[in-house]
Amino acid sequence: MELGIAKWEVCLRVIAILFLVSTACLVAFDTQTKVIFLTYSKKATYKDLDALKILVYVTSTAAGYNLLQLCKHTFSALPSISNFKSSYYMYIAWITFLLDQITVYLTFTANSAAFQAAIFALNGSEAFQWMKICNKFTRFCEQIGVAFLCGYIASLLMAVFSTISAYKVLRMYSSKRFMRLKGK
Amino acid sequence: MELGIAKWEVCLRVIAILFLVSTACLVAFDTQTKVIFLTYSKKATYKDLDALKILVYVTSTAAGYNLLQLCKHTFSALPSISNFKSSYYMYIAWITFLLDQITVYLTFTANSAAFQAAIFALNGSEAFQWMKICNKFTRFCEQIGVAFLCGYIASLLMAVFSTISAYKVLRMYSSKRFMRLKGK
Numbered sequence: 001m002e003l004g005i006a007k008w009e010v011c012l013r014v015i016a017i018l019f020l021v022s023t024a025c026l027v028a029f030d031t032q033t034k035v036i037f038l039t040y041s042k043k044a045t046y047k048d049l050d051a052l053k054i055l056v057y058v059t060s061t062a063a064g065y066n067l068l069q070l071c072k073h074t075f076s077a078l079p080s081i082s083n084f085k086s087s088y089y090m091y092i093a094w095i096t097f098l099l100d101q102i103t104v105y106l107t108f109t110a111n112s113a114a115f116q117a118a119i120f121a122l123n124g125s126e127a128f129q130w131m132k133i134c135n136k137f138t139r140f141c142e143q144i145g146v147a148f149l150c151g152y153i154a155s156l157l158m159a160v161f162s163t164i165s166a167y168k169v170l171r172m173y174s175s176k177r178f179m180r181l182k183g184k
Numbered sequence: 185m186e187l188g189i190a191k192w193e194v195c196l197r198v199i200a201i202l203f204l205v206s207t208a209c210l211v212a213f214d215t216q217t218k219v220i221f222l223t224y225s226k227k228a229t230y231k232d233l234d235a236l237k238i239l240v241y242v243t244s245t246a247a248g249y250n251l252l253q254l255c256k257h258t259f260s261a262l263p264s265i266s267n268f269k270s271s272y273y274m275y276i277a278w279i280t281f282l283l284d285q286i287t288v289y290l291t292f293t294a295n296s297a298a299f300q301a302a303i304f305a306l307n308g309s310e311a312f313q314w315m316k317i318c319n320k321f322t323r324f325c326e327q328i329g330v331a332f333l334c335g336y337i338a339s340l341l342m343a344v345f346s347t348i349s350a351y352k353v354l355r356m357y358s359s360k361r362f363m364r365l366k367g368k
Binding site: 004005048049050051101105108109112113114115116117119120121125127128129130131133159163166167170171172173174175178182 | 188189232233234235285289292293296297298299300301303304305309311312313314315317343347350351354355356357358359362366
């Protein structure tokens with residue numbers, strides 16, 4: 001059954017990596033050039049908006065982190081290390097749990113901040129007299145929209161691992177005594 | 185020791201409620217009127233920006249939810265209900281854990297989205313020809329800044345409870361068999 005949960009985690013991490021890489025690529029390689037007036041044209045890229053730059057960095061880092069976790073899974077599958085009562089296991093489990101939590105929050109936040117920026121680009125703001133951008137760069141904006149969808153799916157999957165990581169570390173504690181490991 | 189953790193949780197929840205209410209009030213009651221030209225004046229409120237409206241709703245709801253959790257603590261302190269092996273305890277613990285997680289993510293996201301909107305108001309965007317707003321409504325923007333700080337502190341505190349809730353529910357499971365409760 002332990003192998004079952006490990007397999008599920010590896011599976012979910014691989015899918016999340018694919019979605020994270022998709023988000024980063026969809027944003028980073030999205031460009032659209034539009035002729036504004038006669039020979040004057042304007043090129044839209046993710047570099048026009050800090051929120052999109054941060055989204056590319058955060059999703060790439062999260063993908064890299066999850067890849068490292070996959071490597072860790074390969075190593076910890078060796079029988080000598082996978083001794084559940086060793087303190088080594090507890091350290092690694094705690095670090096994984098904390099890093100997983102931080103990664104989910106960062107990905108979720110970067111996605112939401114960029115989403116808010118995209119809402120302004122889509123609708124503008126009457127109160128602030130900010131004009132819409134997406135009516136000029138429609139294809140660019142649509143691609144960014146798909147990237148957000150991938151980013152949110154990845155965030156949800158990562159929220160699931162972070163619960164699995166929490167399960168792995170916290171079930172080692174006694175149900176009767178506070179923060180005492182079982183069998184002590 | 186169980187009482188110790190319960191006391192800490194109540195303490196942290198009370199502090200988080202104070203920060204959440206502060207965020208909601210600081211944003212909702214923030215107004216500034218500025219004379220733009222002779223007799224024409226403009227009033228800035230949180231209603232000018234959807235992200236700020238959502239922040240007020242989300243932080244108020246999160247404060248209400250945490251207040252309900254405090255009430256639950258008062259009831260479950262009664263000896264008849266606080267039987268740790270009952271399935272009632274497990275249901276409540278799981279629901280609390282899931283709701284805590286959802287609340288943290290929502291608060292964090294609403295805060296970050298509003299923060300991104302505030303960055304635009306502060307710096308404008310050269311690429312999109314969006315003008316700065318905060319150079320006109322400085323005091324309004326400063327108050328919103330303090331609200332964000334409170335919102336982020338509340339989010340961090342709530343991330344701590346959600347870990348406590350996870351600890352409360354997940355340590356009930358066997359460390360050897362998958363998703364099997366201890367003592368079964």
